[in-house]
Amino acid sequence: MTENYYIGTDLKFAITLTCDGFSMDEDDYSILLKCRNRQVTVSKEDIVVDEQDNHYLCVDSSQFGPGILQMVVTAEVPDMDFDDHSRREIARLDLCELENPARS
DSSP states (O other): OOOEEETTOEEEEEEOOOOTTOOTTTSOEEEEEEETTEEEEEEGGGSEEOTTOOEEEEEEGGGSOSEEEEEEEEEEEEOTTSTTSEEEEEEEEEEEEEEOGGGO
16 A cells, blocks of 8 residues: 555555454454554454445544554464464554645
8 A cells, every 4th residue: 555644534444364264253353553653452343344244444543643554463363283272463564654734
């Protein structure tokens, strides 16, 4: 994603997490959004699910400062090879650049 967005823009991201044995509806995950020194944690319960079972993360970018908005996804994936039958998977993505509208 290479678009620039002004701080204060409502952002909506379609979320699809796939891994063998993992279900977005049944298994635990969280999403950390961060930009500069500000961050927001979004839990599974905060994700919007529509009638077609599409999952969306909605956030107001005014919670962040200017810079690259990053997403860190942490998912607990069922895996019988581990003692607690779960393994933690972590993925990091750069999403978009947030700009200060006064400087554009």
